[in-house]
Amino acid sequence: xxxxxxxxxxxxxxxxxFEKSLAQDFDFFEPKVTIAGYxxxxxxxxxxxxxxxxxxxxxxxxxxxxxxxxxxxxxxxxEIELEHNIVDGEKGELELEQAFVNFHxxxxxxxxxxxxLVPAGLTNEYHEPPRFFGVERPDYAKVIIPTTWFxxxxxxxxxxxxxxxxxxxxxxxxxxxxxxxxxxxxxxxKGFKADASHLLYNAKLDYTGISGLRFGAxxxxxxxxxxxxxxxxxxxEFHAQYQNHGLYSVFEIGxxxxxxxxxxxxHGYYFDLAYNLGLLFGIESKIIPFFRYSDxxxxxxxxxxxxxxxxxxYTQWMIGLSFQPIDQLVFKIDYGKNEQELNSRxxxxxxxxVGYVF
Amino acid sequence: MIxxxxxxxxxxxxxxxCAGVITSAQEIKEEVEKIIGNTFGEEVSYMxxxxxxxxxxxxxxEIEVKQRFFDAYIYIYTVSLDDTTIAYGFLDNVxxxxxxxTFLVLLTTEGNIISSDIIKYREPYGGEVSxxxxxxxxxxxxxxSDFTVxxxxxxxxxxxxxxxxxxxxxxxxxxxxxxxxxxx
Numbered sequence: 401x402x403x404x405x406x407x408x409x410x411x412x413x414x415x416x417x418f419e420k421s422l423a424q425d426f427d428f429f430e431p432k433v434t435i436a437g438y439x440x441x442x443x444x445x446x447x448x449x450x451x452x453x454x455x456x457x458x459x460x461x462x463x464x465x466x467x468x469x470x471x472x473x474x475x476x477x478x479e480i481e482l483e484h485n486i487v488d489g490e491k492g493e494l495e496l497e498q499a500f501v502n503f504h505x506x507x508x509x510x511x512x513x514x515x516x517l518v519p520a521g522l523t524n525e526y527h528e529p530p531r532f533f534g535v536e537r538p539d540y541a542k543v544i545i546p547t548t549w550f551x552x553x554x555x556x557x558x559x560x561x562x563x564x565x566x567x568x569x570x571x572x573x574x575x576x577x578x579x580x581x582x583x584x585x586x587x588x589x590k591g592f593k594a595d596a597s598h599l600l601y602n603a604k605l606d607y608t609g610i611s612g613l614r615f616g617a618x619x620x621x622x623x624x625x626x627x628x629x630x631x632x633x634x635x636x637e638f639h640a641q642y643q644n645h646g647l648y649s650v651f652e653i654g655x656x657x658x659x660x661x662x663x664x665x666x667h668g669y670y671f672d673l674a675y676n677l678g679l680l681f682g683i684e685s686k687i688i689p690f691f692r693y694s695d696x697x698x699x700x701x702x703x704x705x706x707x708x709x710x711x712x713x714y715t716q717w718m719i720g721l722s723f724q725p726i727d728q729l730v731f732k733i734d735y736g737k738n739e740q741e742l743n744s745r746x747x748x749x750x751x752x753x754v755g756y757v758f
Numbered sequence: 759m760i761x762x763x764x765x766x767x768x769x770x771x772x773x774x775x776c777a778g779v780i781t782s783a784q785e786i787k788e789e790v791e792k793i794i795g796n797t798f799g800e801e802v803s804y805m806x807x808x809x810x811x812x813x814x815x816x817x818x819x820e821i822e823v824k825q826r827f828f829d830a831y832i833y834i835y836t837v838s839l840d841d842t843t844i845a846y847g848f849l850d851n852v853x854x855x856x857x858x859x860t861f862l863v864l865l866t867t868e869g870n871i872i873s874s875d876i877i878k879y880r881e882p883y884g885g886e887v888s889x890x891x892x893x894x895x896x897x898x899x900x901x902x903s904d905f906t907v908x909x910x911x912x913x914x915x916x917x918x919x920x921x922x923x924x925x926x927x928x929x930x931x932x933x934x935x936x937x938x939x940x941x942x
Contacts, residue, residue, distance in 0.1 A: 425808065426783035428828070429880070434856040467856050472782055472880050475856065507885045525883075526916050559885035564916075608886040611895060612912030644912035679909050686908075727922065 429472045436465040438528040438757040442535050445750040459485045460536075463497070475502045478515075481548075495590060497550045508560040515591050516555045519566040519604040520618045521545035521652055522639045529755020530730045533648075533672050533690040534720055536751060543698050544654040544668040545637065546585035552594055562609025564616070568602040571595065573633065575661075576626025580699040581712050583656055583666040584633060587624060598623045612644030632659035648674040648688065662708075665701035670694035674722075686724040692736070693717050713741040718749070730755045782878075789877045790835065790849060790862055797864060797873060798837055798845065807834045815937045822933065825926040828852060832931070836942065843867060846935065846942065852927035854881050854920045861924060863896075863931045869939065870900045874928055884920035892921075896928055901936045905929045 439462045447453035462482045469475040479498040486492045500514030517525050523532055523541035527548060532538065541547045553570020571594035573587035589595065599622070606616030620635040637654035653669035674690035681687075697713035720734025732753040739746050794804055810831045820826050828851040835847030846865045851858040857880035864872040874896045876888040886892070895911055904910045905925055913921050 426786045426833070428786075428851045428858045428860055429782065432856065436855065469856055469880075472857070472878075477856075477882075502882050504880055504882055507879050507888055510882055512882065522915065526918075531918070557882060559888070562886075562889050562891065564886060606916075608889060608914055608916075609891050611891045612914070614886075614915040641915040643908060643915060646909055676908060679906075684906075727918075 429469075431471070432469050434465070434467040434469075436467075436758055438463050438465075438755065440529045440535075440753055440755040443752040444535070446747055448747045449745055465498075473504050475504070476500070477502060495548075495550075497548050500555075508558040510557050512555045512557070514552070515550055516553050516568060516570060518549040518551070518568060518570070518600070518602050518620060519555075520549065520602060520620055520635060521547070521637055521654065522614075522641055522650065523547050524549050528757040529732075529753070530722075530724060530727065530757060533650075533674055533688070533722060533732075534692065534718060534734050534751070535732045535753035538652075538670050538672075538692065539694050539696050539716060540652055540654070540668045540670045543583050543585055543696060544656065544666060545635075545652075546583070546588055549588060550591065551589060551600070552591045552596075553599070559608075562607055564604075564606040564608055564614075566602075566604045568600075568604075570600050570602075572598045572600045572622040573624040574626050575624035575629045575631035575633075578624070578629075578631060578633075578658070578661065578663070580663050580702070580708075583663075583698040584624075584635070595625060598625050613640070613642045615640035629661070631661055633657065646676040646679040648672065648676070648690070662704065663699045663702055666698045667700035668694070668696040668698075670696075670716075685726070686722065688722045688724070689719070690722065691717075691719055707742060710741040714738045715741075720751075728757050786849075786860055786877055789875075790847065793862060793864070793873070793875050793877075794835065794837060794847060798839070802837050802839050802844070804838065804847070805836045807836065809834045809938075811934070815934065819930050819933045819937070823926050823930045825852065825923070825930060827930065828858060832934070834942065837864075843942075845872060848931040848935065849877070850927060850931060852923045854879075854884055854923055857881050859887070859920060859924060859927075861927060863928055865932075865935055867939075868900070869932065869935050870898055871896045871928070871932065873897060874924075876924070879920075881920075884914075884917035886914045886917045887920040887924055889914070899932070901932050903932075 504510040551571040577586035604618035650672040656666040718736030833849040860878040
């Protein structure tokens, strides 16, 4: 019996070696560690009409990506982010923004489990500095879509015939931390022993079947809980981005509804228009001037109504330039003005930045 | 029961591993065959060659395109109809962020692109590079064509690394064909 067993193992081993040698042809995969990263350092100047100007120099984000691929289907990906140089009490943040095991069955189906990103809007999943205009991420991607929005959970994803889908179930939000000025932003639990009693559900569908164009929408739903409050939110957003023949255009619009509390809805949109002048000069480096217009109101609809719906409403215009000597490096400059609706108060913004990705 | 399972574990594992390796390679072969069949019809025949790149040609192309070859060889399919070569298929890989992207470029004997196809994409992000509409942009291009992403080749938001990588990979094969066509 033992002999028979050993001969079966032996035959299979020989078969395996034979088949493996055949399969080496066309077998391109090798297990691999990947180390990558990105970062951005900023100079920010802002001045409101009544206050003194504020000037800061900040290494805003330093991010390291570590990944490992065990096989063609199984891999691990992670991103650790240090924000604002240090971590000391309230200063700075060290965050595990992504850390998931990934199973990639085929292009049309895969899943992730661990710390995952919410696939809401254009910036949350793709946020390396060369990928957006302006030194800072668009305001929309801060208070309407609270980037970087991550948490513990699972996601199913796939791409077929130009359709790109993702379904995510993850930790919910802390409703105690919602505020009229920041929307749901401060409610993110960021994976810290996150309350899992009321999960967040998100579904995203994009279409990329037309060359250069991506457009789509997502919806997030969460019956958010806190120690003293409970608030069901729904975040619906639409996004579109076109980049071809040197032209770049971006449009995003989003709306958050709240079931209880003073604020009933947050609303915002922005658009970017840009063109790569490098093409006109026939150089590989990119010189991209851009224009942005934003309209943001984190308390767009309130129970109180009246001026309380104008208090956090502002519009912004911005002009700027991104210079990319190579695709992985970007030098940025921008200038803009925010105007608050309630008292027509203006804030002037001027920013400089350097970003990299590798 | 448990001891029985443990006993057969080596057999199960080796069979499982075997199946994994074979399936992946077989899938790639079958996909290439399907594309050749769909493009030229079932009556064509083809020959596969594991073509070793000469270090000089390899280096020259790598410097021009600013991307290394995945390996020291590529696979070349010579497609024939009634003993006459009608096209070539170049199968190669480029790296996305972490994994190889396997792609096929079909060329006329004059070196014009008939089609480009992503044969296997292995990463969770950037899979849109497999879209037919994106790959169609390469049809008709040759070694003299412009391959600038964002100008003549459109980018895909969310798939930037893959778009740049595959575009360079295709251009490398076009230049390679020009250098080696006489020996094929």
